[in-house]
Amino acid sequence: MLLKSNIDELKKIIKKENLLTNEEERYCYAQDSANIRHKQELPDVVVFVETIEDVQRIVKYANTYSIPIISRGAGTNTVGSCTCPKGGIVLNFTKMNKILEFNPDDMTMRVQPGVVLNDIKKLAESEKLFYPPDPSNFKVSTIGGSIAQSSGGAKSFKYGTTKDYILSLTVVLADGTLMRLGSGTIKDAVGYHLNQLMIGSEGTLAIVVEAELKLIPLPEASAVITAYFDSIENAISGVNGIIKERIFPATIDFMDKNSINTVEKFYPCGLNIERECMLLVEVDGFEASMNTQLLRVQKALLENGAIDIVSVADKDKIEAVWTARRASYGAAAKLAPDIVTDDIIVPRSVLSKMVCGCRDICRKYNLKVCIVGHVGDGNVHPQIALNLDKDEEFKNLMQAKSEIYALAVSLGGTISAEHGVGVEKLSYLDKILDTASIDYMKRIKSLFDPNGILNPDKIFKI
Ligand SMILES: Cc1cc2nc3c(=O)[nH]c(=O)nc-3n(C[C@H](O)[C@H](O)[C@H](O)COP(=O)(O)OP(=O)(O)OC[C@H]3O[C@@H](n4cnc5c(N)ncnc54)[C@H](O)[C@@H]3O)c2cc1C
Numbered sequence: 001m002l003l004k005s006n007i008d009e010l011k012k013i014i015k016k017e018n019l020l021t022n023e024e025e026r027y028c029y030a031q032d033s034a035n036i037r038h039k040q041e042l043p044d045v046v047v048f049v050e051t052i053e054d055v056q057r058i059v060k061y062a063n064t065y066s067i068p069i070i071s072r073g074a075g076t077n078t079v080g081s082c083t084c085p086k087g088g089i090v091l092n093f094t095k096m097n098k099i100l101e102f103n104p105d106d107m108t109m110r111v112q113p114g115v116v117l118n119d120i121k122k123l124a125e126s127e128k129l130f131y132p133p134d135p136s137n138f139k140v141s142t143i144g145g146s147i148a149q150s151s152g153g154a155k156s157f158k159y160g161t162t163k164d165y166i167l168s169l170t171v172v173l174a175d176g177t178l179m180r181l182g183s184g185t186i187k188d189a190v191g192y193h194l195n196q197l198m199i200g201s202e203g204t205l206a207i208v209v210e211a212e213l214k215l216i217p218l219p220e221a222s223a224v225i226t227a228y229f230d231s232i233e234n235a236i237s238g239v240n241g242i243i244k245e246r247i248f249p250a251t252i253d254f255m256d257k258n259s260i261n262t263v264e265k266f267y268p269c270g271l272n273i274e275r276e277c278m279l280l281v282e283v284d285g286f287e288a289s290m291n292t293q294l295l296r297v298q299k300a301l302l303e304n305g306a307i308d309i310v311s312v313a314d315k316d317k318i319e320a321v322w323t324a325r326r327a328s329y330g331a332a333a334k335l336a337p338d339i340v341t342d343d344i345i346v347p348r349s350v351l352s353k354m355v356c357g358c359r360d361i362c363r364k365y366n367l368k369v370c371i372v373g374h375v376g377d378g379n380v381h382p383q384i385a386l387n388l389d390k391d392e393e394f395k396n397l398m399q400a401k402s403e404i405y406a407l408a409v410s411l412g413g414t415i416s417a418e419h420g421v422g423v424e425k426l427s428y429l430d431k432i433l434d435t436a437s438i439d440y441m442k443r444i445k446s447l448f449d450p451n452g453i454l455n456p457d458k459i460f461k462i
Contacts, residue, residue, distance in 0.1 A: 001087055002044035002067060010045060010089075013057045018095075020046035029072065029090045034080035034424055035338045037388040041083075043070065043090040050095045052170070052178065052209045059207065059453075060176030062089055066451050071203040073114060073145030076137050078341050079422025081149065081202045085457045091207065093144050099123060100210070107215040108167060108184065113144025113208045120213065130218040132159035135418070136326045144208050150200030152418035154251040154282075154325075157376030161418065163199045165214045171198060171206035174449040184212045197444070202420055203455040205448040219284035222250065223313040224321050225297055227306040228275035232256070232359075234305035235277050236352040239375055241300035242281065247293055251282040252376030256359070259328045259370035259383070266331040269324040272308055279306075279375070280325055282318070325372070328383065332370040335385035340397060344404060345379045346413030357407045358382045365396035379417040405431065421459045429460055 007021060020026060023042065030040035044067075049055050062069050068088025075082055084090065093114035101110040104127040109120060117131070117138040124131045134153035135141055141151070147169070152161040168182030182188060182195035198205060229235040239252050255263070255278045260271045271278065279301065283293040294311050301309060312318055333339040346354045355371060358380060362369035373380040382404065386393045405415045405428055414432055415425055429438060442462055448454075452462055 002089075006065060006067065007045060009061065010047070010058070013061060014047055014054055015050075018048040018050065018054075020048075029075075029092075030084060032072075032075040032080060032082045033078045034083070034422060035340050035388060036080050036083065036423070037394055041085055041087050043084040044087045046090040046092055048092045048095045052172070055091065055172045055207055055209055056176045056178065058089060058091065059172050059174065062453050063175050063451055066453060068456050069207070069453050070455050071113075071144065071148070071207050073142030073148075074116070074137075074140045076141045077145060077149050077420060077422060078343070079416075079420050079424040081420055081422035081455070081458055083423060085423065088453075088456075093142060096209070097142075102127075104129060107217075109213045109215060111143055111211055111213060113142060113147075113211065115143050117141055117143060117146060124215050125218055128218045129215040131165060131213060131215055133162045133165060136329065143211055143213070147199055147208055147211060148201065148203045149420040150418065152374065152377070152379070154253050154374055156374060156379075156418070157252055158248055158250045159216075163196060166195055166199060166211060167214050168212040169195045169198055169208055170210035171208055173206050174451065174454055178209075179206070182212070186214065200420065202422065202458050204445060204458055205454065207454070219250075221287040221290050221313070222282055222284035222318065223290050223294055223311055224318045225279075225281045225283075225294065225301070225309060225311045226271075226321060227279045227281070227298075227301045227310075228272050228277070228308040229279070229306055230276050231305065232277055232355050233352045235279050236348075236355065236375065238279055238301045238304035238306055239348065239351070241304045242297050245296040245300045247283065247296050247300075249281050249293075249297065249376065250284045251280065251374070253280040253325055254278070254355070254371070254373045254375040255280070255325060255328060256355070256371040258368070259332065259372050262331040262335060262370050263324050263327050266334050267324070267327040269320060269327075271324055275307065280321060328370060328372045332383040332385050335368055335370075336387055338388040339383060339385050340388075341381055341383045341419075342401065342404065343379070343381055343416050343419040344408040344413055345377065345417035346408055346411045348375075348378045350411040350413075351375060351378050351380070354378075354380055354408060354411055354413065358404055361400050361403045361407070365400040367393070367396055367400055374417075377417065378413065402428070423458060426458070426460055
């Protein structure tokens, strides 16, 4: 708990209008997109930072008095990673939202952490360049949050995740020191890759104040195929069939019957509600290759039992299909007062066991689930709609979660592909990582942040 004297000191080092101290204002920063049942602690103060020097001054001050610092972008992570279990100072990065440099010849962009991914994508596209990482909510989530959560998205199958597009980072360390990690060149073999260590570290090691991004040429054309199936097993064998055809789609995404029906109920867009599930395959590349790619994908899907295949190449129609897929979380959220999404990943060869297993476990615990996923990667997102205020439903959720995680591990997978650990999965860490690696992670944390001020009690407790 910060004292009045601490707040008074902060007012001396930061513009007064950039501080939020009222309870009502702080309340908005106690939660993020994770649905957590228990009462959340409020931050003591929220600070809108405008410059690197602002960040340095605040962090230095916080370190002196061991005050927690919680960085925050758009607050859309789904694991409670910017909640404030020990109160403290929330650093809000929405005012550090400038694109500082765009160099189309080098295919790089230098950005502040609060820049929204969609702005990066749009500017890159204006020069026929491409920033591929695309968490489904890329129209609101920030680059700082995406770096900290190692975000992926639908295009990871072909293009990888955030970690593949970070050339260099400028970070503020826990004592306020500024450090540049990486070189900004396409290759770099000088020493340890400390910039990669920051990716996925959930704001627990340092605070990102600038990032230099790698861009790639924008594919000339793209097309989307939607294919419906009467069994989950057939849909998943369709995924493997596409790969056997030596086609490398940008995306292979999945929606089960419940998610199709729920999207159609709340955001009707013409999906076929009769079938068991749907694959959404996007291919891209040269215009001249589109037909061949589409024919081969269709062949693979038909050979694996696809029914009702539709392909679209028109930009607006492609966007409409994606809007349906991206609406799945919002639609599922309308089924009950609360929505909890998860994020397991398994090798693709056992994917249908994972998808069917999620469905069966949720059925066993009487939980409404809409299953979507980036199935090209083996990544499954069960979206569970429930009322967290009802003890029975909460208990069922917790049991279902641990059975889903146990299944993922037994199938050779892990409990987070792209959403991170935050506070949500912290108690499962020792089921996934061996003692030695957790010990080394804690040592790294202590080296970067000896007073434990940076996003405390996330990933693990020290
Ligand atoms: C509807 C919906 C769909 C989603 N779809 C996907 C998806 O397809 N793929 C995917 O990977 N994710 C997905 N997510 C999760 C979300 O997109 C990512 O976690 C995300 O990119 C977070 O960005 P943010 O700006 O909201 O970060 P926040 O939630 O504000 O913060 C996330 C983490 O980053 C830290 N952080 C923020 N800024 C900084 C900084 N400058 N320096 C250091 N640490 C910082 C925070 O402390 C926190 O630990 C989805 C979320 C929602 C709600």
